[in-house]
Amino acid sequence: MIEYSLDITERKEAEAALIESEARYRLLAENATDIIWTTDMNFQTTYVSLAIEQILGYSVEEGLTLNLENILTPTSCQAAKRVFLTELVTEKRNGEDSPRTRTLEVEAIRKDGDKVWLEIKLRFLRDVKGRPTGALSVARDISERKSLQAQFHQAQKMEAVGRLAGGVAHDFNNLMTAVLGYCGLALHQLDEGDLVRQDVLEIKKAGERAAALTRQLLIFSRQEALETQIVNLNYIVVNLKKMLRRLIGEHIELAAVLAENLGTIESNSGQIEQIIINLAINARDAMPKGGEITIETANVVLDRDYARQHLDVTPGPYVMLAVSDTGHGMDRETQGRVFDPFFTTKEQGQGTGLGLATVHGIVKQNNGHIWLYSEPGYGTSFKIYLPQVEDEAAPTRAAETATQPSSGDETILLVEDEKMVRELAQHVLTRAGYTTLPAQHGPEALQICRQHQGQIHLLLTDILMPGGMNGRELAEEVIQLYPEIKILYMSGHTDNIIARQEMLSPELNFLQKPFSLDALTKKVRAVLDSSWTFPANEHRS
Known part of the structure; x- marks a missing residue:
């Protein structure tokens, strides 16, 4: 009888090291704030890290069933595929010894329907023979x-x-x-x-x-x-209500939600009236078949987090003036141009296109900020934030x-x-x-x-x-x-x-x-x- 023995200590040690390394990298991937993502050559997800829950709202199990068409907007999906194929051709031409990492920005759709921008760093995965088998992506919410x-x-x-x-x-x-x-x-x-x-x-x-x-x-x-003088927005809204009702017509309801103990601002009362009137006219024109306009005031504090997300905002106490309607809303293109002078969606002769441009100018001249929230079919809300001041007599x-x-x-x-x-x-x-x-x-x-x-x-x-x-x-x-x-x-x-x-x-x-x-x-x-x-x-x- 012939006995044969083989020392596999090194192999066992290598396997253990491999398991340890894989566990270490999996731990890093699962705790990363960016999404670690792998896909096959058909853009089907083969692995996704836990960060997908925070960034896109999907569970890991749901993420494994997704492909590019499910995750990205149509425009971004086409752009991502073009980059993928272009890089594949480039690497084949240059050889596998020169792999590259490509960075692209895409717009993704969360599970709840909201859209987020992702910065993706993409690199090809290869088998032992150097053939591409898929892609490794690191996606960051930008x-x-x-x-x-x-x-x-x-x-x-x-x-x-x-x-x-x-x-x-x-x-x-x-x-x-x-x-x-x-x-x-x-x-x-x-x-x-x-x-x-x-x-x-x-x-x-x-x-x-x-x-x-x-x-x-x-x-x-x-x-x-x-x-300028010290101004209380509530007084201005109350004084304007009768005139606004005549202005917007009987087919539109007018509601005012005014905060108690509202802070004061330093501004020009005539120009504040012009802001409210122009926004009311804009709301009226968005509801030819009727609807509701709501004018709201409130004391707000814009904190550092808000200021970090909004350009030129200084943290501190503000008075908010909001004018909302239940009209037809605006698409993104319209929202991007709505404050431009002479831009209007109305028929020729129905407006100068200076109403909202004037509002923007007044707000900025008063060191304030204006934000527009609108969805097609769901109405529009303009929120204006003006710096709050102490209630003292202003020289006139x-x-x-x-x-x-x-x-x-x-x-x-x-x-x-x-x-x-x-x-x-x-x-x-x-x-x-x-x-x-x-x-x-x-x-x-x-x-x-x-x-x-x-x-x-x-x-x-x-x-x-x-x-x-x-x-x-x-x-x-x-x-x-x-x-x-x-x-x-x-x-x-x-x-x-x-x-x-x-x-x-x-x-x-x-x-x-x-x-x-x-x-x-x-x-x-x-x-x-x-x-x-x-x-x-x-x-x-």
Whole structure:
């Protein structure tokens, strides 16, 4: 009898090490926060880790029955398959010694129907002969990152469009100042019964409507100067309810859910009213067959987690204003453009497309945030968050009396780069009895100041001008030559820096273009009669 023995110690040790290694890697996979995923060459799942429950809502058992078509949106599924096949061809061409890991972003569908963005790192699995048998994927939830990217791109787009809108409004306001001004001059010279007078009045009305549109553009671009006060949203909603009921019609129900002890905000009450009215009109138009509009207020605290997920949000206490409807809702494409100026889904002639753009501009100018929630067929909700402030009295400007005089005999230095506006203002002020010294820009105005014999009582200047000197800088130079001079700024818009420096505060006199002839002469007279002096802190080194 022949006995034969074989020492298999090394094999047993290798098997034990393999089992230990597999257990270790399985432990890592099961505890990973990313989904570890393997599929065969037909895209059928062969292994999935526990993270699928947290990220996609499926159990591991359910995950094993899924393939790409069950998990990804159609667009992402096609993109993933293209990447898979492209990489397969590339590796075959380059040889198995050069395997690659490919990263792609796809949109997946959770078990509950919600969508999430996944970043997938993909690599092929191979058998002992080097032939591809499937793919190993590591999938990470990047929904928060994609949301912040979308918010950032939207903010960039709105900023660019806002700059364009503000520039257009500024130039257009100069033109409308001339149109409305010369209309006013013509009306002063026409008798009540003159047939031409009615034509001029129609021109004036059209000009005023155009001026109203540019005002909305300025609001959207956050370039309209604001006069603010302490505001309670509940008071505004209550005061508007009767008017809103007439506005939305009898076929729509209006409900108000107002929080008790609501905090206050610092804003412009007229613009808050405009927000509510514009959102109510938008809701009404989404429900031609009737429905319900709900206006809600609440005290909320936006914490650090919320701020981390929403661009430009500062944690802290806010007052929320929500306007919701039961209308037809919006798809994603519409939601992405809903705040763009002149974008509208209404029929031609049914709207300007500035309503929601105006709302966006007002909210941003008040350091607030607006979020849109909508699903096609399930209605829309706009939620606005405005910073809460302590309830203290806010300084307000004294109202100008309606009976104040508008003529005089003082000398006015008029600085305006737009020829039509400059000539119109000079004509009006001269007719009102003033001596007017016109200049096109700052350097020319300073030259006039140095050459003029006598007193100059008022500097009436545009804020933004060519020539290397703006209105603020000009005022600082002129005050050195005429310490008692009064300053009145005018502009077709105020940029963000000017707005932050409170161009409408009591220390700074401001006239918004386009202005009427009466508004110009009354404002000039009011500034000349005031005790205003150029603030010491306005001087720049």
